[in-house]
Amino acid sequence: MQNKKIMKAINCTQLEIARKSRLLTQTQLANKLEIDSRKYSKIELGEHRIEQSLLDKIVDILDYPLDFFLEEGNNIALPISLHESGSFRKRQDISKKVLFSVESTIGIYLGCLKKLKSKLDLQFNKSIYPVNAEEFNNDIENIAEQLRLQWSIPSGPIKNLTTVIENAGCVIIKYDFGTEKIDGFSIWIQDIFPVIFIRHGLSGDRERFTLAHELGHLFLHTKRLSPNKEKEANDFASAFLMPYSDIKKDLNNLNIYKLQNLKEKWKVSMAAIAYRAKELDFISDSQYRYIFMELSRCGYRKKEPIYIAPEVPLSLKEMKDAFIYELEYSIDELKKFLCLNESDFNKLFLFNEKNNKVVYL
Numbered sequence: 431m432q433n434k435k436i437m438k439a440i441n442c443t444q445l446e447i448a449r450k451s452r453l454l455t456q457t458q459l460a461n462k463l464e465i466d467s468r469k470y471s472k473i474e475l476g477e478h479r480i481e482q483s484l485l486d487k488i489v490d491i492l493d494y495p496l497d498f499f500l501e502e503g504n505n506i507a508l509p510i511s512l513h514e515s516g517s518f519r520k521r522q523d524i525s526k527k528v529l530f531s532v533e534s535t536i537g538i539y540l541g542c543l544k545k546l547k548s549k550l551d552l553q554f555n556k557s558i559y560p561v562n563a564e565e566f567n568n569d570i571e572n573i574a575e576q577l578r579l580q581w582s583i584p585s586g587p588i589k590n591l592t593t594v595i596e597n598a599g600c601v602i603i604k605y606d607f608g609t610e611k612i613d614g615f616s617i618w619i620q621d622i623f624p625v626i627f628i629r630h631g632l633s634g635d636r637e638r639f640t641l642a643h644e645l646g647h648l649f650l651h652t653k654r655l656s657p658n659k660e661k662e663a664n665d666f667a668s669a670f671l672m673p674y675s676d677i678k679k680d681l682n683n684l685n686i687y688k689l690q691n692l693k694e695k696w697k698v699s700m701a702a703i704a705y706r707a708k709e710l711d712f713i714s715d716s717q718y719r720y721i722f723m724e725l726s727r728c729g730y731r732k733k734e735p736i737y738i739a740p741e742v743p744l745s746l747k748e749m750k751d752a753f754i755y756e757l758e759y760s761i762d763e764l765k766k767f768l769c770l771n772e773s774d775f776n777k778l779f780l781f782n783e784k785n786n787k788v789v790y791l
C-alpha cells in the first residue's frame with residue numbers, strides 16, 4: 431500500500447525536468463540508480479511502481495528536495511520558437527546537452543514563476559496579447575506602430591526596451607545556456623503571462639533586437655502559425671525599434687561612419703540599421719551590398735564598434751524581493767517554497783544580479 435501511495439504522488443514531468451537539469455539521459459540515470467533503463471523509462475512515463483528506497487535515491491542523485499517531485503501540474507512547455515544565433519539553423523544542430531539545459535531551465539523557472547505569481551498581486555496597465563495580423567492586412571509595420579502608440583512609447587529610439595516589455599507583465603530572464611548558439615526564445619505560462627529568455631552575454635544592441643524579435647513572436651505567433659514567422663518577427667523588431675516616421679530623416683546618405691553614429695543613437699546594430707534602410711528603400715540592393723562589403727573589410731561583421739550596454743531585467747528580482755521584504759520570507763523559506771537547493775536557487779535567481787553587479791541584500 432505504501433508503495434502505491436508514493437507512486438500516485440510522484441509527478442513524472444518533474445522527474446523528467448530534474449533529470450534533464452542534471453544533463454542525464456534516462457539510461458545514465460538508470461545506471462546511477464542501478465536499475466534497468468526500461469524500468470526507469472516506465473517510471474518517467476508514470477507506468478511503473480516506485481519504491482520509497484528508489485525515490486530516496488532519486489532525491490539524492492538529482493539533488494532536488496522531495497517536494498520537487500511531489501508538485502502538481504505540468505511544467506513542461508515548448509518555446510514559441512527556439513532561435514540559434516546567426517542564421518536560424520534547424521534544431522538538430524543543437525546538442526542534446528543544450529536542449530536538456532533549455533528544457534529543464536524552462537520547466538524549473540515555470541514552476542517557480544507560477545508559485546511566485548500565485549502569492550503576489552502584480553498589476554500592469556499594459557499587456558501583451560495575441561494580435562490577428564490579418565486584421566491589419568499582415569502589415570507588420572503598422573502593427574508595430576499601433577503597439578508603440580498603445581504602449582505610449584515616445585517617438586524616437588526606445589531608451590530601455592527591457593523596462594518597456596517588463597512593464598507589460600512579461601518576465602525577462604537572462605540565462606547562460608552554456609552555448610552561444612541560442613540567442614533567445616519566448617514562452618507563455620498557462621496563457622497567463624509571457625516569459626522571454628535571453629542569452630546572457632549578448633551585446634546591448636543584439637540583446638535589444640532579440641527582445642523585440644521575441645516580442646514580435648508573442649504578439650504575432652501565439653495563436654497563429656505563419657510560414658514566414660522569422661521574417662515577420664524580424665520586421666516587427668525593426669519597425670518597433672526604428673519606426674519609419676522617426677528614422678527616415680536619419681537614413682539619407684548612409685555610409686559606415688554614419689552607421690556608427692546611428693548605432694549610438696538607436697542602440698541597434700549597424701547591420702540592422704543598414705537592413706532597415708534597404709527595406710525602406712533608402713538604399714538600393716547594390717548600395718546595401720557595398721555597405722556590407724565595407725563592414726566586412728573593417729572586421730565589423732564579426733565585431734561592430736560602438737559599445738551598447740546590455741539592459742538589466744528586474745522582474746525576477748522584484749518578485750524575489752517582494753517575497754523577502756513584503757511577505758517577509760527568509761531566503762531559506764523561499765528556497766523551500768520553490769523546492770530548490772542552495773546552488774540551484776543561486777543559479778536561477780542570483781545569477782543575473784551578480785553578473786549585473788547588483789548588491790544582494
Ligand SMILES: [Zn+2]
Nearest residue numbers: 511513660663
Ligand atoms: Zn524568431
